[in-house]
Amino acid sequence: MIAYTERLPYTGSPEYDKHFWNAMRGNDSSYAELSKGRNIETGTYAMPNTANNKYMAALQKESLFRNIGTLIKAYDFGYRIFAKNSNDLAQWVPESDVIPIYEGIDDFTISTVDSWKLAAFVKMDEAFVRDAGFDIENYLINRFAKNFGRAEDNAFINGTGIQMPTGILDATNGADVGIATAEITYDDVISLYFSVKPEYRRNAVWLMNDETALALRTLKDSAGNYLWRNSDDTILGKRVIISEYMPNTESDSKPIAFGDFSYYWVIGRSPVSVKALSEKFALHDQIGYLAFEFLDGKLIRHEAVKVIQINTEAIG
Structure with missing residues (x-):
């Protein structure tokens, strides 16, 4: 499961925002100031709140199902979906008559929500990254939104439910x-x-x-x-x-x-988190960026x- 050393309000501070983008430009010393936003499982760091809001807006433009589906944010460790199953209707009741009570026993179906990990990786030349005039924030937000959005839509259609969301074409749990x-x-x-x-x-x-x-x-x-x-x-x-x-x-x-x-339902399980990989690509004068989403998707009816x-x- 996803575990943060502290919940997300810390990522809304100006200090966190400053250190996060310094870290993305290859300043490894800035990671010490980001410990409260660290994802223990992946070693990545939650985006600052402002950047995450921009990212979610960009992702909605890229992802078809985030426009036609229902978006649910479920950052808690456990989560279940209760789907109404009955066909009960409102009924006209004559004055002083007994009000009919619906007696259905299968009023709800319950679906559990998983937390599947989706990874995206991009590389950039170090000269661009370290250029103070380069808008690294918007560049990474849009690159990751495009990569994640395409992968999400594929899974929401063709996903097997095994280490990924369950797609609408799944033979058992799809349409x-x-x-x-x-x-x-x-x-x-x-x-x-x-x-x-x-x-x-x-x-x-x-x-x-x-x-x-x-x-x-x-x-x-x-x-x-x-x-x-x-x-x-x-x-x-x-x-x-x-x-x-x-x-x-x-x-x-x-x-x-x-x-x-x-x-x-598209169920977000944690904010997107990112880490810069400076040393791995240093010989090529590049910096890599590894990002993760944790989410699930299900057709509840x-x-x-x-x-x-x-x-x-x-x-x-």
Whole structure:
């Protein structure tokens, strides 16, 4: 687990900020002043609060799922997700009648949250780093945001749940299969849309890669009407989102997902932490930077997102 010698308020001080960026410029003596922000497990140091806020803003721009999913900050050592499971509704009650009480026994499902470690590494020429005019803070923030954002999205789609988050395409804990087909047709896309309950269709979006999107742009109904509306890039009024990490339309793949992705929770487990590696690359006049995130991701309601399953063997 992640352990800090002191919790994070210390990283908001001007002194911590100054010493942190001095350390990033290769001044190893500054690390002595950063001990309260040290991550014991990795030997890295939490970003100052101001820089971490900038980093989170940059990461949200890079990460698709941090925009369509739900972000949860859970820095405590233990954490569980309670997901409402019932279909109870409000009911009209005549005056003086008994109020009906919901008796469901499976009112909540409980999911545990893990703390998976994601690492990113970048190198820079020492001449740039030590140049007082070089904006090392914004450079590192944007580099790490891009690296982490891409890795996160890949895991949130294809993750196995083993030493990484559980992706929406996971066979066991991912999205439900809405329809199985040998080849995607106009009617298949319509069927996938209606396989999702109305409550999840309200804020639903489509997710696919470029190749699948290109194929769907050419689909027409029997009257010659296109499925895809070019004026606003929607299908049946719902926005299409493109991700390079969605698979192509091949046997046993799940190339299209549709639903309410707010039920995919991205759970931050600790702030990003960084350490400069000065000696390791000194012979090349470079400084390396190693950064870590600890996070998890889960689709807490599998029926909220449905996928098309391509299965040529199952369709006779």
